[in-house]
Amino acid sequence: MTDPVAESDPILSVRDLKTYFFPDEGTVKAVDGASFDVYTRKTLGIVGESGCGKSVTARSILRIVERPGRIVSGSILLRRDEGNGAAELDLAQMDPSGPEIRHIRGGEIGLVFQEPMTSFSPVHPIGNQIVETIRLHQPVTKDQAREKAVDLLRSVGIPKPERRIDEYAFELSGGLRQRAMIAMALSCGPRILIADEPTTALDVTTQAQILDLLRNLQEREGMAIILITHNLGVVAEMCDAVVVMYLGRVVEQGPVDAIFHAPKHPYTKALLRSIPSIHATIRTTLPTIAGSIPHPYNRPAGCPFHPRCPDFMPGTCDASEPNLQRVAEDQEVSCFLYGSK
Amino acid sequence: MMGSAERLLDVKGLQKFFPIRRGILQREVGRVRAVDNVNFYVEKGETLSLVGESGCGKTTTSRCILRAISPTAGEILFRTGDGTVVDVATLSKPQLRPLRRQMQMIFQDPFSSLNPRRTLLDIVAEPLVANNVGTRQEQLDRVAELLRLVGLRPEYMRRYPHAFSGGQRQRIGIARALALNPSLIVADEPVSALDVSVQAQILNLMLALQSQLDLTYLFVAHDLSVVKHVSDRIAVMYVGQIVEMAGTQQLFTAPKHPYTEALLSAVPKPDPRLRTQRIVLEGEVADSANPPSGCYFHPRCRYAVDVCRTETPRLEEIQPGHFVSCHRANELCLKGVGESRSSGRPPVGRTTGPRGGADGGGA
Numbered sequence: 001m002t003d004p005v006a007e008s009d010p011i012l013s014v015r016d017l018k019t020y021f022f023p024d025e026g027t028v029k030a031v032d033g034a035s036f037d038v039y040t041r042k043t044l045g046i047v048g049e050s051g052c053g054k055s056v057t058a059r060s061i062l063r064i065v066e067r068p069g070r071i072v073s074g075s076i077l078l079r080r081d082e083g084n085g086a087a088e089l090d091l092a093q094m095d096p097s098g099p100e101i102r103h104i105r106g107g108e109i110g111l112v113f114q115e116p117m118t119s120f121s122p123v124h125p126i127g128n129q130i131v132e133t134i135r136l137h138q139p140v141t142k143d144q145a146r147e148k149a150v151d152l153l154r155s156v157g158i159p160k161p162e163r164r165i166d167e168y169a170f171e172l173s174g175g176l177r178q179r180a181m182i183a184m185a186l187s188c189g190p191r192i193l194i195a196d197e198p199t200t201a202l203d204v205t206t207q208a209q210i211l212d213l214l215r216n217l218q219e220r221e222g223m224a225i226i227l228i229t230h231n232l233g234v235v236a237e238m239c240d241a242v243v244v245m246y247l248g249r250v251v252e253q254g255p256v257d258a259i260f261h262a263p264k265h266p267y268t269k270a271l272l273r274s275i276p277s278i279h280a281t282i283r284t285t286l287p288t289i290a291g292s293i294p295h296p297y298n299r300p301a302g303c304p305f306h307p308r309c310p311d312f313m314p315g316t317c318d319a320s321e322p323n324l325q326r327v328a329e330d331q332e333v334s335c336f337l338y339g340s341k
Numbered sequence: 342m343m344g345s346a347e348r349l350l351d352v353k354g355l356q357k358f359f360p361i362r363r364g365i366l367q368r369e370v371g372r373v374r375a376v377d378n379v380n381f382y383v384e385k386g387e388t389l390s391l392v393g394e395s396g397c398g399k400t401t402t403s404r405c406i407l408r409a410i411s412p413t414a415g416e417i418l419f420r421t422g423d424g425t426v427v428d429v430a431t432l433s434k435p436q437l438r439p440l441r442r443q444m445q446m447i448f449q450d451p452f453s454s455l456n457p458r459r460t461l462l463d464i465v466a467e468p469l470v471a472n473n474v475g476t477r478q479e480q481l482d483r484v485a486e487l488l489r490l491v492g493l494r495p496e497y498m499r500r501y502p503h504a505f506s507g508g509q510r511q512r513i514g515i516a517r518a519l520a521l522n523p524s525l526i527v528a529d530e531p532v533s534a535l536d537v538s539v540q541a542q543i544l545n546l547m548l549a550l551q552s553q554l555d556l557t558y559l560f561v562a563h564d565l566s567v568v569k570h571v572s573d574r575i576a577v578m579y580v581g582q583i584v585e586m587a588g589t590q591q592l593f594t595a596p597k598h599p600y601t602e603a604l605l606s607a608v609p610k611p612d613p614r615l616r617t618q619r620i621v622l623e624g625e626v627a628d629s630a631n632p633p634s635g636c637y638f639h640p641r642c643r644y645a646v647d648v649c650r651t652e653t654p655r656l657e658e659i660q661p662g663h664f665v666s667c668h669r670a671n672e673l674c675l676k677g678v679g680e681s682r683s684s685g686r687p688p689v690g691r692t693t694g695p696r697g698g699a700d701g702g703g704a
Contacts, residue, residue, distance in 0.1 A: 049536035049537060049538060050507075050536055173625055173626075174395075175625060176625075203394035203395055203563065203626075204394070204563070204564075204565070204604060204607040204608055205394060205603060205604065205607045205621075205622045205626075206394075206625075207607065207609070208606075208607040208609075208619055208620075208621045208622070209621055209622070211609070212619075212621050230536065230537060231609060232537070232611040233566075233608065233609025233610055233611045234609045235611075236609065236610060236611050236612055236613045236615070236616070237609045237610070237613075237616055239613075256613045257613050257614070260611065260612055260613050260614075261613075261614075270538070271537065271538060272611065274537060274538050274540075274541040275537050275540075275541070275566070275611055276540065276541065276544065276564070276566040276567045276569070276570050277566055277569075277610075277611060278565055278566040278569060278593070278605070278608050278610065278678050279610070279678060279679065280566075280569060280570060282569055282570070282572070282589045282590055282593075283548065283570065283571065283572070283573070283589075284570065285545045285548060285549075286541035286544060286545055286570060287541065288538070288541040288542045288545060289538040289541075289542075292506040292507070292508050292509065292536075292538075292539055293506065293536065293538075293539075295506075
């Protein structure tokens with residue numbers, strides 16, 4: 001691993017990441033042992049329903065987990081070339097407000113939030129905010145940075161960027177705002193772009209535009225994308241690899257084709273069956289997953305999915321937690337149905 | 342679905358404009374044409390869905406029908422329980438009161454639509470109390486019956502909404518809507534705030550209740566996959582107008598309006614092998630305060646010709662039950678969405694799991 005970073009090496013490896021929250025009422029294990037790799041020029045999808053820990057995972061990578069949460073254990077390894085071979089930085093060990101992580105955050109790793117309205121300042125023009133980001137990370141003058149910001153806005157498909165740059169976030173439509181957000185995330189040429197539900201607040205036709213934009217940008221800039229979403233349709237359209245999470249645990253991960261056409265974990269299977277599909281026969285009942293997602297304080301013992309699982313094995317699933325097992329090339333699943341430890 | 346069924350709701354020429362006021366004198370400088378000449382009907386026992394993107398006027402239309410807001414113009418003819426037809430649009434508040442028992446609403450957000458300081462009993466019994474229906478004991482029994490109907494345990498009725506998950510709260514909202522035996526239910530995005538695994542439960546519940554209680558739904562949604570599961574007919578709206586209305590099957594397999602085609606194409610399909618060429622619409626939804634000339638969709642339409650820029654198309658019935666508002670409806674051959682994948686789905690075996698479907702298992 002001391003050789004220069006090859007295309008086949010992951011640029012970001014998360015290993016056994018545990019991020020817990022410690023409110024007064026008890027401990028919430030928001031992320032409980034997540035491991036995955038991110039490759040350059042590839043899109044990794046992290047899917048799951050609310051409370052599965054997908055957003056906290058993203059925030060952990062950038063070290064912006066809010067109190068009372070913190071990373072309890074695990075490592076987040078960022079690989080980069082430093083002339084004399086590859087260097088590995090463990091983001092999990094850094095001081096969350098130190099200069100190192102602040103250099104990486106917004107620089108090497110960009111972030112696109114779900115709600116572009118709340119992530120821009122309402123009292124500053126969007127241009128100023130992009131210029132600020134650029135000048136924070138690059139030694140350029142104000143005018144140069146502004147020129148760059150206009151170019152960026154143009155590259156994400158905002159019409160008349162010279163004029164738009166002086167507008168406030170509320171003057172832009174949802175789609176344009178998300179484009180501006182992406183422009184800001186790209187301003188320092190990140191190697192990894194984390195997009196947390198980038199299209200959830202948007203209409204379908206706008207969503208299609210933004211997904212197209214992300215794909216084209218990836219082709220052009222060659223960055224890795226971590227796409228966090230609950231929408232399996234978006235995952236199928238965008239991702240190369242998928243991580244499925246449930247209550248803080250990775251239940252299954254693998255290439256996108258395997259996840260959609262040969263899912264192994266009962267949760268993945270049930271989730272795929274239960275989504276309303278545009279190809280379905282009209283007015284038919286959908287297969288459902290029994291029950292609902294448990295409250296984080298009432299986390300079930302053993303496999304967190306066992307109370308809702310159709311393949312529940314008493315005495316096994318509720319006794320201990322399964323670990324990720326390799327079931328096929330590149331595909332891992334954490335379920336006692338597939339060999340147990 | 343039903344050929345000669347009577348129309349429960351008949352909306353004719355509905356308009357709702359919101360004034361734009363500027364300056365100290367609050368002079369009217371323009372109008373947002375939120376709903377502009379909308380015509381449709383809903384037959385008894387069927388589900389009509391209004392779909393479209395944000396700002397298309399679908400929610401405003403549904404709110405006009407319930408008279409949560411008063412329309413600017415148009416008729417909303419509603420057939421009451423005793424068979425008389427009344428125009429909801431012109432009734433005064435006291436006249437509306439008895440009608441409100443017959444049309445109820447299911448809200449989008451199950452978190453903000455339930456009062457956190459009142460118990461389930463208070464919430465579900467409220468329509469009964471407000472309308473003086475039955476004695477206290479009868480109300481209690483009715484609430485228990487309603488909770489059972491929506492898959493919740495009656496023992497929960499003394500609890501507060503915070504003890505329930507999103508899906509369970511939506512069930513509470515449905516129970517409240519059903520309390521007075523309404524004939525029409527307006528459901529405004531009833532599942533869009535829910536997790537996917539819970540969406541299916543609520544959609545199934547709504548379908549089951551419809552056949553059990555002979556309900557008529559006006560379903561407002563933006564998600565075409567959800568709409569497909571519940572609708573008999575669909576009306577697609579764009580900038581305050583209905584651009585296409587047809588039976589669900591017809592609309593999905595053979596859309597006639599370019600906007601419908603683009604909408605269908607834009608929905609991300611949950612199958613990586615179907616990464617086909619999507620139609621990505623350029624630009625933005627037109628401003629309903631300042632709509633473009635001619636057909637409102639022409640600046641984004643890939644089939645637009647000269648006539649589209651100058652003349653406004655009318656909603657016309659090009660096949661029985663299939664209404665389109667497009668100059669080129671008869672010459673275009675548009676691509677719909679088939680049912681190819683449904684047969685390729687894994688067999689649906691033990692899907693409801695050991696607990697038997699409803700999420701009333703634990704609170």
